[in-house]
Amino acid sequence: MSVLKVRGLNKNFGGLKAVSDVNITVNQGELLGLIGPNGAGKTTIFNLLTGVYVPTTGTVRLKDVDGNKININGMKPHITARHGISRTFQNIRLFKNLSVVDNLKIGMHKNIRHSIFEAILRLPRFIRDEKMFEQQAMYILSLVGLQDKHAEFAMNLPYGEQRKLEIARAIATGASVIFLDEPAAGMNPSETEDLSKLIVKLKDEFHLTVILIEHDMKFVMNLCERIYVLDFGSIIAEGLPAEIQSNKRVIEAYLGEQVE
Amino acid sequence: MKNKSITKSLIGLVSVAVAYVLIKILMLPQVNVINPFYQTIVLKMFIDITLALGLNLITGITGQFSLGHAGFMSIGAYSAALFVMKTSDSLLNVLLAALIGACAAAFIGFLIGIPTLRLKGDYLAIATLGLGEIIRIVVQNVDQNLLGGAAGLSGIPLYTNFEVVFFGAVITFIVIRNLLKSSFGRACIAVREDEIAAESMGINLTNIKILAFVVGTFFAGLAGAMYSGYVGVIQPKDFGFMKSIDILMIVVLGGLGNIWGTVIAAIALNVLSVALQDFAEVRMIIYAALLVLIMLFKSGESPLFVKLRRIFSLPKLKLSMFSKK
Ligand SMILES: Nc1ncnc2c1ncn2[C@@H]1O[C@H](COP(=O)(O)OP(=O)(O)OP(=O)(O)O)[C@@H](O)[C@H]1O
Ligand SMILES: [Mg+2]
Numbered sequence: 001m002s003v004l005k006v007r008g009l010n011k012n013f014g015g016l017k018a019v020s021d022v023n024i025t026v027n028q029g030e031l032l033g034l035i036g037p038n039g040a041g042k043t044t045i046f047n048l049l050t051g052v053y054v055p056t057t058g059t060v061r062l063k064d065v066d067g068n069k070i071n072i073n074g075m076k077p078h079i080t081a082r083h084g085i086s087r088t089f090q091n092i093r094l095f096k097n098l099s100v101v102d103n104l105k106i107g108m109h110k111n112i113r114h115s116i117f118e119a120i121l122r123l124p125r126f127i128r129d130e131k132m133f134e135q136q137a138m139y140i141l142s143l144v145g146l147q148d149k150h151a152e153f154a155m156n157l158p159y160g161e162q163r164k165l166e167i168a169r170a171i172a173t174g175a176s177v178i179f180l181d182e183p184a185a186g187m188n189p190s191e192t193e194d195l196s197k198l199i200v201k202l203k204d205e206f207h208l209t210v211i212l213i214e215h216d217m218k219f220v221m222n223l224c225e226r227i228y229v230l231d232f233g234s235i236i237a238e239g240l241p242a243e244i245q246s247n248k249r250v251i252e253a254y255l256g257e258q259v260e
Numbered sequence: 261m262k263n264k265s266i267t268k269s270l271i272g273l274v275s276v277a278v279a280y281v282l283i284k285i286l287m288l289p290q291v292n293v294i295n296p297f298y299q300t301i302v303l304k305m306f307i308d309i310t311l312a313l314g315l316n317l318i319t320g321i322t323g324q325f326s327l328g329h330a331g332f333m334s335i336g337a338y339s340a341a342l343f344v345m346k347t348s349d350s351l352l353n354v355l356l357a358a359l360i361g362a363c364a365a366a367f368i369g370f371l372i373g374i375p376t377l378r379l380k381g382d383y384l385a386i387a388t389l390g391l392g393e394i395i396r397i398v399v400q401n402v403d404q405n406l407l408g409g410a411a412g413l414s415g416i417p418l419y420t421n422f423e424v425v426f427f428g429a430v431i432t433f434i435v436i437r438n439l440l441k442s443s444f445g446r447a448c449i450a451v452r453e454d455e456i457a458a459e460s461m462g463i464n465l466t467n468i469k470i471l472a473f474v475v476g477t478f479f480a481g482l483a484g485a486m487y488s489g490y491v492g493v494i495q496p497k498d499f500g501f502m503k504s505i506d507i508l509m510i511v512v513l514g515g516l517g518n519i520w521g522t523v524i525a526a527i528a529l530n531v532l533s534v535a536l537q538d539f540a541e542v543r544m545i546i547y548a549a550l551l552v553l554i555m556l557f558k559s560g561e562s563p564l565f566v567k568l569r570r571i572f573s574l575p576k577l578k579l580s581m582f583s584k585k
Contacts, residue, residue, distance in 0.1 A: 050460060051460075052456060052459075052460065076459065077456070077459040077460045078459045078460075078462050078463055078464045078465070081459075081460060081461060081462035082462055086460070086461070087460055089456075089457065093454045093456060093457035094454075094457070095449065095450045095453040095454060095457065095458075096453060097449065097453060097517075098446065098449055098450065098453065102446050105443065105446055106446055106447065106450045106458065106461050106463065107461045107462065108443075109443045109444075109446065109447045109450075109461075109462065109463055110461075110462035110463070112443050116439070116442075116444055116471065119438065119439065119442035119443065119444055120435050120438045120439055120442075121438075122265075122438060126442065129443065130442075130443070133443070169461065170461075173461055173462055
């Protein structure tokens with residue numbers, strides 16, 4: 001059963017075809033990998049699916065949290081977020097001057113049930129929401145192992161923990177589909193190993209569908225159930241990790257790059 | 261957790277009461293520490309606090325540069341003055357006038373905010389600068405009989421006393437502080453920190469920016485209403501670009517997003533300008549030079565200032581802890 005159906009997706013930047021005629025189907029509860037050489041268009045696809053960019057052409061169909069099928073192409077990010085999509089960023093984008101726990105609470109803001117007047121007057125519904133946010137945020141932080149640092153400013157966390165915090169923040173939105181853009185970038189092998197376990201744990205706990213971009217092949221091949229390979233904006237292969245590893249076109253695409 | 265917040269509110273309430281009584285005692289003719297001349301400065305100080313807290317929400321907390329704050333102040337000033345002049349300066353009417361002034365400014369803030377807040381950074385600064393001037397010119401040229409043209413309004417009842425500005429500023433502080441420490445305030449900070457990330461986490465950028473702008477201009481209007489009853493004569497030129505810069509200076513000096521800093525900076529700048537009044541000729545030069553020094557001290561990159569900051573890091577740290585929780 002698919003949660004996300006991408007059909008005929010194109011994105012041009014001026015004369016550059018960053019994404020061309022991409023079709024992707026994501027199944028419910030799947031852990032999907034999106035790989036490809038630098039500049040292949042992976043991040044651009046994430047930006048298109050989350051609403052940061054508007055597709056030049058193409059449709060993105062999402063089965064949202066309530067099971068309704070809707071077209072989300074062209075919707076703004078805060079709308080796609082409301083429909084249960086969330087993400088992390090290749091270049092970490094935390095709210096640096098907010099505490100760790102407050103970073104998570106930003107993801108929950110869209111769920112508030114009190115008005116601004118209730119917040120200013122500190123009325124019961126405000127207090128109830130705040131209490132609920134605090135509990136949920138602390139629970140998610142405990143799962144990623146950051147509960148002891150909840151009061152720390154996000155910018156004071158070491159790099160690896162910032163990556164984890166971004167994942168925690170994405171989950172805090174209550175999303176059902178999560179995009180992770182190079183979550184293991186800059187991590188050492190043991191951190192990467194931990195991250196793999198963490199992603200699986202969170203996916204099971206919150207019944208997530210996870211789509212991730214990663215250059216660390218060992219990480220992708222061990223973790224992902226299925227993989228799409230992108231090169232020059234087009235999908236050149238799709239399949240199980242073992243199939244991808246022995247795919248001729250994929251090897252060519254990567255060998256062409258290995259010169260670097 | 262609930263007990264803690266009640267204790268905190270109580271402490272806040274007691275400090276407000278203590279501050280009020282203390283200033284009142286210092287103002288007593290028998291004590292005469294704050295003599296009638298200083299009293300006018302104290303009133304101006306509280307009006308400045310109100311103005312700057314509103315701008316801090318827009319510029320410091322939400323990160324939307326505005327150079328038109330004085331324009332919104334003028335809307336509050338004119339509407340409140342007109343209302344009191346057409347009715348009376350009874351307490352009820354003064355309170356109503358303050359509310360009308362604040363709401364009028366917030367309404368115009370809302371109308372202007374919708375198109376302008378799409379702009380970012382420098383562009384927004386220029387646009388708000390222009391709009392502030394447009395408000396001033398419109399006020400000057402529309403219906404001279406009603407608004408008095410360039411000569412402005414005079415003979416406004418002097419309804420603003422210490423109580424008005426004190427409680428006006430205290431209410432402003434409480435509202436902005438409670439807002440800051442709520443989900444809305446966090447959303448404002450998130451918008452300032454990273455728009456793309458905030459939007460991807462479900463924050464409606466337009467809503468949050470307009471919210472901050474409307475609340476900020478509401479308090480500019482309130483300050484304007486208090487200002488009218490304080491000076492008795494208002495003219496469009498009182499609300500020009502330079503006034504907006506004055507307010508921005510308080511916000512920047514106190515630290516963007518730091519509401520206690522805003523209060524302290526408003527007090528410090530007023531004290532400074534009183535202290536310098538005996539040096540009439542060089543006053544503006546000293547004032548400006550001190551501002552440059554303070555800015556260099558706060559954010560200078562050369563080794564000297566970095567070192568100075570490190571030497572003074574203890575009090576600075578304490579100050580920022582003061583503002584947090
Ligand atoms: N906003 C933009 N404007 C113009 N060109 C862009 C824009 N965003 C991306 N591109 C271009 O689109 C192409 C694909 O970029 P993208 O960031 O999607 O690659 P990627 O696969 O994520 O690469 P990497 O592995 O290095 O992160 C690149 O040539 C890039 O320069
Ligand atoms: Mg990328």
